[in-house]
Amino acid sequence: MIWVYAICERPELPPPRRRGLAQAPLDGVREGALLSVVTRHVHPPADPALDALWVHDRVIERLMADRAVLPMRFGSRLADDAALRDLLAARQEAFLAALDRVRGRVELGLRALRRAPGPGDGGRARPAAPRVRTGHDYLLSRLGTGRQVEQAAAHLHDALRALSSDARRLPARAPDELVRAAYLVDRDVVPRFRATVERLQREHPEASILCTGPWPAYSFVTAPRPPRTPAPTAGPGRRRASRPRGRDT
Amino acid sequence: MVDAAFEGAPPGRPGERGARPAPGDIARRREVALVELADRVLDGGVVVSGEIALSAAGVDLVHVSVRADIAPAPVASRDGTPPARDDARPP
Numbered sequence: 628m629i630w631v632y633a634i635c636e637r638p639e640l641p642p643p644r645r646r647g648l649a650q651a652p653l654d655g656v657r658e659g660a661l662l663s664v665v666t667r668h669v670h671p672p673a674d675p676a677l678d679a680l681w682v683h684d685r686v687i688e689r690l691m692a693d694r695a696v697l698p699m700r701f702g703s704r705l706a707d708d709a710a711l712r713d714l715l716a717a718r719q720e721a722f723l724a725a726l727d728r729v730r731g732r733v734e735l736g737l738r739a740l741r742r743a744p745g746p747g748d749g750g751r752a753r754p755a756a757p758r759v760r761t762g763h764d765y766l767l768s769r770l771g772t773g774r775q776v777e778q779a780a781a782h783l784h785d786a787l788r789a790l791s792s793d794a795r796r797l798p799a800r801a802p803d804e805l806v807r808a809a810y811l812v813d814r815d816v817v818p819r820f821r822a823t824v825e826r827l828q829r830e831h832p833e834a835s836i837l838c839t840g841p842w843p844a845y846s847f848v849t850a851p852r853p854p855r856t857p858a859p860t861a862g863p864g865r866r867r868a869s870r871p872r873g874r875d876t
Numbered sequence: 877m878v879d880a881a882f883e884g885a886p887p888g889r890p891g892e893r894g895a896r897p898a899p900g901d902i903a904r905r906r907e908v909a910l911v912e913l914a915d916r917v918l919d920g921g922v923v924v925s926g927e928i929a930l931s932a933a934g935v936d937l938v939h940v941s942v943r944a945d946i947a948p949a950p951v952a953s954r955d956g957t958p959p960a961r962d963d964a965r966p967p
Binding site: 734 | 922
């Protein structure tokens with residue numbers, strides 16, 4: 628079987644002489660204008676999960692040094708080269724369009740969490756030992772008023788989206804998350820993005836803002852979702868101007 | 877080219893409000909950095925219609941194990957190297 632790390636442009640450029648999962652050397656499978664970078668295995672790699680995540684990511688990071696790259700989801704594997712070539716040929720246009728969108732750009736991740744009170748806070752932000760009886764109580768004790776939370780989240784997200792060529796707000800994973808989002812940013816805008824994050828942190832002391840990256844464009848390998856369109860039964864006059872969720876290229 | 881995780885208010889940064897966050901806050905930030913990796917490589921990226929090694933349930937399991945692993949071990953930073961922070965000194 629072959630483990631697939633990424634789909635790249637510049638098929639004439641061989642993969643770097645590096646090793647991937649299970650120390651297998653990187654290899655390239657070429658199809659048309661695309662190159663896919665893979666390792667070959669008799670059995671599925673059995674690395675411990677967390678290490679394997681890093682290995683997969685690092686291979687993609689290395690490829691980003693000299694070409695535009697579409698990262699594959701961890702765990703993408705195919706039976707053989709023929710299956711991979713079929714995939715590349717069948718979706719070539721979509722892959723090339725996606726490579727155009729991510730070229731010269733990186734993904735930055737943002738999470739803003741409600742700040743846990745420190746010892747010096749005197750328990751202002753939250754009682755030291757909140758009486759939490761149910762999940763509902765927990766949510767109420769942590770969320771404050773929903774509207775304020777959403778306003779803060781929108782302020783953060785809008786400020787960063789303005790610096791991005793595309794942005795996607797992702798569903799929160801935990802009740803104390805104000806924002807989880809990904810931004811596709813030109814490489815040379817990254818310092819300005821960081822500075823903006825620091826400014827936002829000063830403006831939002833109630834939040835703990837963590838920005839990670841630059842990452843490969845994991846969250847931007849598909850075209851931006853079209854805005855919700857009216858139901859097919861809606862009359863022609865009801866069609867609204869599309870509001871892009873983040874500009875495309 | 878790989879940067880370390882950067883934060884809006886790095887621990888110990890002078891002049892910030894709450895310049896030294898509580899240890900719980902730092903631990904939570906580290907947890908977030910690692911979960912960010914898992915979120916990306918497990919939920920993002922190009923999906924082949926063929927085989928996917930991890931089922932949806934598997935993704936949940938990895939998330940659980942990530943969170944469970946956080947407390948005892950220094951968490952890898954963005955590029956996988958342990959952070960050189962005073963609270964993350966290896967034993």
